[in-house]
Amino acid sequence: QSVLTQPPSVSAAPGQKVTISCSGSSSNIGNNYVSWYQQLPGTAPKLLIYENNKRPSGIPDRFSGSKSGTSATLGITGLQTGDEADYYCGTWDSSLSANWVFGGGTKLTVL
């Protein structure tokens, strides 16, 4: 069971918009930056969003992130078939045993 909670799956048609939620607590999302990772089938995860809403160089502005309280959201607009992947949120957990934690992952299907 993951520390952060994500929906197992989301789906939408090409060209549409989708959002993926990530819920945590005050020891992790509530007091630390959230990052998002895209994992295409058979590949390593790739940094998509960092510091809640910043995009690394090369990531299109179709991808966006936001955070409010102990929850974060990844948004993807103008969906493409190439966006079909697993998406993970991650953050630092500042509890007694400080460590990185992830969500269980969300499978995005572009219908």
Next chain:
Amino acid sequence: QVQLQESGPGLVKASETLSLTCSVSGYSISSGYYWGWIRQPPVKGLEWIVSISHSGSTYYNPSLKSRVTISVDTSNNQFSLKLSSVTAADTAVYFCARIYGDNRIDYWGQGTLVTVSS
């Protein structure tokens, strides 16, 4: 461009020690950042294992801490993972990564599948 590459046995016997090495190119480990290991069991999500700084500061996943050893070899620009007393539950793809403190994991290796056999 920072690149990371995992290496090590793909098959380990139960109760033995899993050993992996991550070779880094395009960036000197001794220059900074944290370096760590993350694993992904088949058809499951990501699990962070451990991180180490260039100076040797470490953070461990509490559930794995008693079995994990991490070390840095700055002369060869590598860092290594040892996981002792493995069981079938340790079968996973193991990724090495560059970790920007508590901020983000910005570079990942391609991953290596380690299977624990009985």
